[in-house]
Amino acid sequence: MTEITSPGWRELLLEHWHLARTLRRLEIVFEPERCMGLFECYEVCPVECWRILQDQDVVEFIGAGRCIACNACVLQCSAGAIELRVV
């Protein structure tokens, strides 16, 4: 099986430090004009942050304050319309 290569102590500490610093401030940045209407974000979000606008065939982000910054929508969006970053 593929081995799991564990990072060194320094990288681990830095990674945790980085997470502790940024996790609270990460926000979804969504570009509606790039949305292709695949609704993968709606499909995977565990905390109901996306709403489908039926008449326009696109989604709308409604999760400010509820988003848990899990990165699922960012990873699954084939259009690259969603970003998670410190604003």
Added chain:
Amino acid sequence: MATVFMRWLERRPATYERGIRLLTLGRLGAFYQRIQAEIGAEDRVLEIGCGTGALTRQLAAKAAKIEALDVSADMLDYASRDLQARGLSAHVRFSRMDALTLDSHFAAGSFDIIVSSLAISELSALGQEHVLRLCRALLKPSGSLFILDEHEPEGPGARRISRLIRAPLRLLTWLLTRTTTHPLRKFAQKLASAGFEAECLQQGLAGTLRLFRATPLASFRLKEMPALVTHVQHRPNLRTRVQDLWALFFRVIPPYPSVEPGLYAIGDPDTASPVLVTGNYDLTVRRVVAPLDRRSDVWLLVVDSAGINVWCGAGGGFLTAERILGAFHMSGLERWHEAKRMILPQLCANGVDGDLIRAQTGWQVHWGPVRAVDIPDYLENNFEKTEAMRTVRFPLSDRLEMVSATLGLYGLMILVPVVIFWGHLFWPALIALLGISYFYALALPWIPGRDGLLKSIPLAFIVLAGMLVYSLVIGSYDPLQLFRRGIGVVALSVFVAAEMQGMSPLMRGEQANWGWEALIALVLGGAYWLLPGLVGWSA
């Protein structure tokens, strides 16, 4: 904690070689010579899992051309430098490669000899079968496969005795060098079902160490559908109840109980039944099987997620699209499955690239419901999720379960130093910890604050008020005692509330709180030790 443990487990080439020598009591040399004697000077040789190059050295002294593979860069580095120092490296090429991907690097029928020493047993059962099939394809029709490995004795009695005798040596070796082996089971059958005729050339250590020579059978065709499938059922028994109890309190402590990765059948599935994917944490698999057993006919593809649940596994990089693809290819599904439909857990979407799986397999990939109990309805509903199926809730039962899981580890972390340094505080600390934790679990939805850290403020006030009432009614604390215990319960409240945040995908990970927790700990610690002295307070 898990990462600390894994770091310690990491193998280093020099200690690995020592460990293997210890485990085999130095008997490997004779086996290596036997393999060497079977090799002709013109042969093209493939070595799977060369490790530190102990066998490669012997082969290099004889064969014309050797391809030596390993998954570990450290091992390859060690082996190639060792062979260079001995002047044996001219005909050896070292490559970093996973044995499971052999077919994409070498053409069929390109080797006279394939050898492997103590490497096949490192693979999962499914991986072993897959690699044996690949070996058969890579060998020339007249070629031979030599496999030297540790085997479990046949028969339950012999197996138990052998384990008992080996246990002290295994433990000692593992502690000294972090090296161990995983004895092969029923290996002759595996060779036969991969299309080999096998004979045991040599054995040692009471038959546990065996060298097999396997030659390709001329008249053999790989079966398309698995003739023998492993069925899984939901059958709670004493063992699963003990596992549940352990999981209730200590699930965060590795090593995690895990299920052998592979393809399993639930009910009576056929070539059109849906394929469900999940991680190989024991509790995860059992919770997926329970609602499906006796209700649906499906395939369950259990993927190696390092024994971690799907959400944390995907978030931590252990359950990935690559891992799922690996299990998918090994399972042989693509050869016989007709509906080509795969259902991934919605809660692995944070780390598994669905598009990559679609592109590599050409299959339809759906995101299933959040909770395993909803899977049967979801399947009957033609893969349509209701709003409730796609949303994470954190009901009382989950909250009680997760607070217990947190208490197991954190209880030890907090109570062990208390017992050692402040023995008289054990019972108050234990009662406070249990009381605060379970009260928080009960009252969570009604405690104001949008995340765990903010909720810890009202929690701390409620707990302080409770302590005040207790001290007025029953206890008779003096002011200094009251102050110090007050600090204690505030610290516990912050810790419990801030850490519980990470136990459900309802709020951001608890790492978001670590900086604040450290700061609050400093302030509280300062107050605890300095303030009474500054204001001239004494008991």
